[in-house]
Amino acid sequence: MKQSNQKVLITGGGSGIGLALAKKFLANNNTVIITGRDLAKLEKVKSDNPRIHIFQSDVTDDAEVRILVDDIEQQFGGIDVLINNAGIMNLVDTGNGANDLAKQFSEIDINFNSPIRLVHYFLPQLKKSKEAVIVNVSSGLAYVPFAQSPVYSGTKAAVHFWTQSIRPQLKPHGIKVIELLPPVVATKLAEDADLKDDNLTPMPPEKLADIFWKNYASGREEITPGISKALKIMSRLAPKFYF
Numbered sequence: 001m002k003q004s005n006q007k008v009l010i011t012g013g014g015s016g017i018g019l020a021l022a023k024k025f026l027a028n029n030n031t032v033i034i035t036g037r038d039l040a041k042l043e044k045v046k047s048d049n050p051r052i053h054i055f056q057s058d059v060t061d062d063a064e065v066r067i068l069v070d071d072i073e074q075q076f077g078g079i080d081v082l083i084n085n086a087g088i089m090n091l092v093d094t095g096n097g098a099n100d101l102a103k104q105f106s107e108i109d110i111n112f113n114s115p116i117r118l119v120h121y122f123l124p125q126l127k128k129s130k131e132a133v134i135v136n137v138s139s140g141l142a143y144v145p146f147a148q149s150p151v152y153s154g155t156k157a158a159v160h161f162w163t164q165s166i167r168p169q170l171k172p173h174g175i176k177v178i179e180l181l182p183p184v185v186a187t188k189l190a191e192d193a194d195l196k197d198d199n200l201t202p203m204p205p206e207k208l209a210d211i212f213w214k215n216y217a218s219g220r221e222e223i224t225p226g227i228s229k230a231l232k233i234m235s236r237l238a239p240k241f242y243f
């Protein structure tokens with residue numbers, strides 16, 4: 001896998017895993033473009049890392065994504081690597097009739113519809129690239145669901161199956177498809193999920209980025225750091241054990 005001189009777009013790259021991946025690609029001489037909704041957060045990243053390019057863009061907003069595609073085409077001549085990283089996790093008690101249905105549908109839109117949207121609109125640029133790669137960030141929960149976040153678990157399983165399906169479809173177009181299935185990682189998302197009682201030690205995002213980098217170099221298609229590897233095996237042998 002080519003690891004330098006690539007133009008890399010990371011959605012949700014202003015914090016957590018996306019930011020750790022952005023720094024890793026940057027340190028290896030790539031052009032790195034990150035997106036997010038919160039401009040102040042992106043500007044802070046830019047002031048700390050002046051070589052990172054920032055775009056305020058909501059992955060769920062079709063018009064904004066199309067503008068992003070055009071802006072990147074004009075400024076950079078396209079991308080080589082698309083990292084679908086933006087995501088949220090809501091804790092939902094489905095038995096509670098007062099749940100906000102729109103919020104649940106929005107979680108599906110961010111986590112599942114948006115990677116499909118980004119691939120759709122960036123496909124012409126990826127087809128033009130000599131070494132195109134798509135990295136979909138799903139989760140170890142794609143193997144074994146987490147009862148407190150049923151919609152999230154469903155979206156990540158959906159990303160997992162979608163990724164497996166598009167891999168052979170995009171191969172003839174010269175586009176490699178990689179899936180990163182993180183374990184619990186020390187980011188705002190995991191902090192908000194309050195996993196303290198689950199006896200899981202979150203992995204630092206920088207360590208996740210290191211593991212990703214080694215596996216990415218070797219061309220591995222499914223990257224399962226930490227407990228995600230065990231989740232994959234246990235999902236076949238004894239799925240209820242980890243659930």
Ligand SMILES: NC(=O)c1ccc[n+]([C@@H]2O[C@H](COP(=O)([O-])OP(=O)(O)OC[C@H]3O[C@@H](n4cnc5c(N)ncnc54)[C@H](OP(=O)(O)O)[C@@H]3O)[C@@H](O)[C@H]2O)c1
Nearest residue numbers: 012015016017036037038058059086087139184185187189
């Ligand atoms: N942390 C974990 O334990 C863990 C485990 C497995 C998988 N993951 C996955 O890793 C990915 C990154 O999450 P993280 O843990 O690094 O959490 P994070 O720090 O909260 O990062 C999520 C990023 O997504 C962006 N984002 C959210 N909605 C967006 C939207 N509509 N449009 C554009 N950007 C949006 C956020 O930026 P704005 O708010 O500025 O938009 C934020 O920078 C997610 O897909 C998550 O599901 C995380």
